[in-house]
Amino acid sequence: MASAVKKLVVCGGNGFLGSRICKLGVQRGWEVTSISRSGEPKWEAVTDSKAPPPWARKVSWERADIFAPETYAPLMRGANYAVHSMGILLEVDYKGILSGRDSPLAGLKKVFDGQKPASAPVSTTTPGPARNTYEAMNRDSAILAAKAAAEGKVDAFAYISATAGAPGLPSRYLSTKRQAEQQLAAASESFSAEAAGFPTPLNRPIFIRAPFLYDVHARPFTAPIAAVAGAGTVLNNFTGGALTGFLGSMVTKPMKADEVAEAVIEALSDESVNGAIEVPRLAQLATKGWRNGML
Template structure:
């Protein structure tokens, strides 16, 4: 909350005595102004006693905006990192995922509202009212039909429903634009992701966000066990960063970025999402490097 106080400078020679004070110091009612989640209180002051009348204003400016996000797939690897980062920033979080509350315990988990449900059947009236952003981490592998449904159709349903409920922002965790052969890019996984991207950018042209990370690393919990993906991802990220001047000429080779696209930490993805939630000028499609830059803006 920011505030400032502005008062007129008064010469000590003009300060009236108690007997010369003829009217109340404040003779007008405070005016309350609301503007874009902010308000100002202004009080007009009139002259007193025997010195020249002057007018001043007390302006009290307070940011009363609060964020409430709905994370689809909040119990997953990326989703849980987003929920945790949002809670740490004082953002209200609702998670919608099939398994509901995580089976493990952590302090941030108690601060999230966990709703067990499927995107195709969830009661959105219990989820979306008052939300300032929807974040989708929906995605997965399987048969071509399954991948098309979860990566594409499920996200399209979520995008359109968020639009119908008047949610201001939609953030999609998508996938890096790999330079793979066309027959691989035509699989349900990639076509589904790109279909979801198009829907986000179409329905939320000035506030939709598409993050395109490559390999995401971090400590991933599966069935109570922790898989330390960072033991592979973090060194790879550092090595590729150190030799990027040598590898850039190779980027045009087919499928080269399967090896050369730098990994990104799950924390960077989560913080980039937080940047998108809080920064109204942050929208569009973001590459791996841009995700890292966005994360740096909100990292404490």
């Protein structure tokens, strides 16, 4: 008797990594749903073509507001797996700068203002620009999605975190990622789920501590950055890890975006995988996932 088709929901499935997770889910024969504010991706932003790839026809591209769980909670019900892939690297309103509402100088100030106070939790009434903060996107949106996943009895929830910060990034980039991990881990324990505001314990949270991601075809500008990070990794290993605290992800071996997507799919599939997954384990899962995908 054939097993039932697995169902995967990707919050942020139209992004650089999220779209690749959707692709590999489809290649596994899963039923894949993407949740985002805009629906289907702008393909030239995530691939090397403006045309949608063939696999995209097998994904349900749903529009929903991550800060309004009622718009996507029904999609979580009956799903086997869910992924949150919606964090931000920089706190900049790119549309505001391009439209002239904000000056480039003001945008740069926002990027490098590491002393900016933490923002309050967002809601459906919070103005759009106020949502573009580390606290909102890296932490609060993940917790809201995880609550919907817990209520929907999803079997495993993967959160795309980060292995480390990087020079020039405010410390809040990484600290909000870790705060999300801590709250999701607490929500998986029956005695603390209610205290964390979860209706029911969260099943098998997985924290994907990804390094710098690159794709030489879809995003050529990531190739030289990856090369620098790769060289930094060699130097850091030579110095016994002395540069890790200062340079963070720039001395951590980068990975192809497709490799991390493979690792995410494999981590969800393997019931023994849970908690924080660092780069060496991600590489192992990616290799295992590639082999399983070829079967």
